[in-house]
Amino acid sequence: MFKNKKPAFAKASAGKEKGFTLLELLVVIGIIGLLASILVVNLTSTRKRARDTKRIADVRNLQTASEDYYGKNGKYPGTIGDLVTGQQIPVWPLDPLAPTGTVCTGNSDLCYWYSNYTPGGALGPQTYHFGASFEDPGSLLLNQDRDCNSINGTGCPYINAYTNGFNGADTAGCVTSGSGAVGRGCYDVSQ
Secondary structure (H helix, E strand, O other): OOOOOOOHHHOOOOOOOOOOOOHHHHHHHHHHHHHHHHHHHHHHHHHHHHHHHHHHHHHHHHHHHHHHHHHHHHOOOHHHHHHOOOOOOOOOOOOOOOOOOOOOOOOOOOEEEEEEOOOOOOOOOOOEEEEEEEEOOOOOHHHOOOOOOOOOOOOOOOOOOOOOOEEEEOOOOOOOOOOOOOEEEEEEOOO
């Protein structure tokens, strides 16, 4: 008795095409585009934080290697390169943004920053100052560093002991002179 009877919804849709309207498709595509743009922005800031975390790890490794060097030699290294030749570290560490093949020979944002101080009568450096330029100048991690300016000694273990170096203040990246790297901060440690 009920075998030949079609359901009510089948009668209502008889002769109509099945699928989505153009308007429905545009709304869905717009929502997907909005979500994708939010995701890209979040990924960019996450990548910056990850690179800054790597910079901290590298600076702390340099600090540990310098202490090892001091234990063996009675002085801190003259350059970061001395840590490589002294076999405290296998290679000169590079900033995460440094292009492949970068060769470090001194201070720069791609190679980390280093300064030291040798007091009169000492056989070699008795203090050190390492730094890394951060991409996120508002990072809370910058509140946990030394903020030593080894150009003029402000905030350093030995005031006015340094005669050259870099500015470890968190305001403009690690710089030796001038206004600094706009939009960068400097994470630094010293002894």
